[in-house]
Amino acid sequence: MSSEKLFAILIACLCLTNELALSEAVKYCYSDDEHPYLQAGTKTAYEVEHGIIKNTTVPNCKPMQIWMLIRHGTRNPGKEEIKNMKHNLPELQQKIIKNHEQYRKGSLCKKDLEKLRTWKLDANLDKHKHKHLTAQGKKDLSSLGARFKDYFxxxxxxxxxxxxxxxxxxxxxxxxxxxxxxDSFINGLFGNATVNNTEVVPTSKDTLLQLYKICKSWLDQVSNSSDKNEVDKLLNGSLFSEIIGNVSQRLGFSHRLSFDDVLIMYTACSFENAWHIDERSPWCAAFTKGEKEIFEYEEDLYCYYYSSYGQILSSVVGCPPLQDMFNHFTKLENGDSNEEPQGIFYFAHSTTLQLLLTTMEIAKDSVPLKASNYETMRNRKWRTSRLAPFAANLAAVFYKCDSSNKVRLYLNEKPLHYEGCEAGVCDWEYLKKKIGFKAFNCNTNICTK
Known part of the structure; x- marks a missing residue:
């Protein structure tokens, strides 16, 4: 056989291989994926992550008080994100459809392309309501309240x-x-009862739930830290460069999309999945599972150096809620149950919860998160999708017992895996030895220096 024929056969085989590969790629439809990747850092829907508490009984013990720190429910994006969604997404939508249908480029399946064609931006999305709670956010909290009433x-x-x-x-x-x-949580607990002892504290005076907003030493440390460059290193590195190239090709563009265009598609994917938990945003079809995991890591990296172990003062700024919890439980221990409420509920933000978890040394990895160690940190403990999704909550229940008193800890309605505690049940004396020094010596004077 001549060399020319062999070359022709080789070319034909390569073409067939490429066609088969493209065919396999097209076969995947995000719309048909029964197990799509829905973890999106702090923009993760609560329905994706929360558990169901099945047993609240502690032998020979009686529950005396529940203390909860609760993040707000699903919200709208920020003002700039809303602006970019309104300006960029419709134009990208039309170009992607044109790429596939007119230029025969791109690899979205027909069903994903059709869903993108019929997509419309939420009519209720308004820059004047940036970061406001959504209808799903109200449902997150009312359902949470109803479940906790059933639990306890x-x-x-x-x-x-x-x-x-x-x-x-x-x-x-x-x-x-x-x-x-x-208000939504209270409605879930008590229906339409009029509750007249709610308290709303201005940020400038909120040293319990928003100390990080007014603590100059911590704010200075965050703004001056060189470690925040880890996020920039990741965004400017090979992982995100590859994502931009892959997404551009997948959507049929002959040029590389800008990072802002790719980011706003991911933003739409994350928020729309959280707003409509029974639907899937068509923008998510632009990304593979692996690419979504890298976006997730980018937020984990940001939070790690903003509100967690990456900042030395985080455990100091995060101690007031822990101090509050320990003060209430100490009064119960000393027999002051008549003066203590049966339920204490605080409503705050992702940062508040992350700082508290850091103070308690929850989800602490032995190795710091870095831009360079994504692959080796795939099984990291610090994962905001699990720790701080929308409506995330830490619940601590104090039990008066025949022998030693107990505290039962839940994170997002799952028993908290805490060192020295079995299935989230801790001896009160053990907790005092483990983290009591942080609670009882919560010195925030550094914030006024």
Whole structure:
């Protein structure tokens, strides 16, 4: 056989291989994926991550008080994100459809392309309501309240008509999304009962839930830290460069899309999946599971150096809620149950919760997160999708027992895996030895220096 014939056969085989590869790629439809990757850092829908508490009984113990720190529910994006979604997405939508249908470029399947064609930006999305709670956000919190009433009927009964009996304490930051979250949670607990002991504290005076907003030393440390460059290193490195190239090709563009265009598509994917938990955003079809995991890591990296172990002062700024919890539990330990509420509920933000988790040394990795160690940190503990999705919450229940008192810890309605505790049940004396020094010596004077 001549060399020319061999060359022709080789070319034919290569073409066939490429066609088969393209065919296999086209066979995948995000719309048909029964197990899509829905973890999106702090923009993860609560329905994706929360558990169901099946047993609240602790042998020979009686629950005396539940203490909860709760992040607001699903919200709208920020003002700039809304602006970019409105300006960029419709134009990208039309170009992607044209790439596939007119130029025969791109590899979205027909079903994903059709869903993108019929996509419309949420009519309720308004820059004047940036970061406001959404309808799903209200549902997140009302459902959460209803479930906790079922979990702990001994503690969470009907709201007392006698307003002098302060059975429950509710406090929120002075932000629309946390105030509405508090109201929705109360509605889930007690229906339409009028609750007259809610408290909303202005940010400038909120040393319990928003100390990080007014602590100059911590703010200076965050803004001056060289470690924040880790996020820039990741964004400007080979991983994101490859994502931009892959997404551009997948959507049929002959040129590389800008990072801003790729980011706004990912933003739409994340928020729309959280807004409509029974649907899937067509923008998610632009990304593979692996690419979404890298976006997730980028936010974990940011949070690690903003509100967690990457900052030395994080455990100091995060200690006021822990101090509050320990002060309440200490009063119960000392027999002051008549003066203590049965339920204490605080409504705040992702940063508040992350700082508290850091103070408690929850989800602490033995190796710091870096731009360079993504592959080796795939199984990291610090994962904001699991720790701080929308409506994330830490619940601590104090039990008075025949022998040693107990505290049961839940994170997002799952028993918290905490060192020295079994299935989230800790001896109160053990907790005092483990983290009591942080709670009882919560010195925030550094914030005023």
């Amino acid at each position: 009927p001994e503690l969470l009964q009907s709201y007392p008509l006698d307003s002098s009996r302060r059975k429950y304490k509710f406090r929120s930051t002075d932000i629309e999304r946390t105030i509405v979250s508090m």
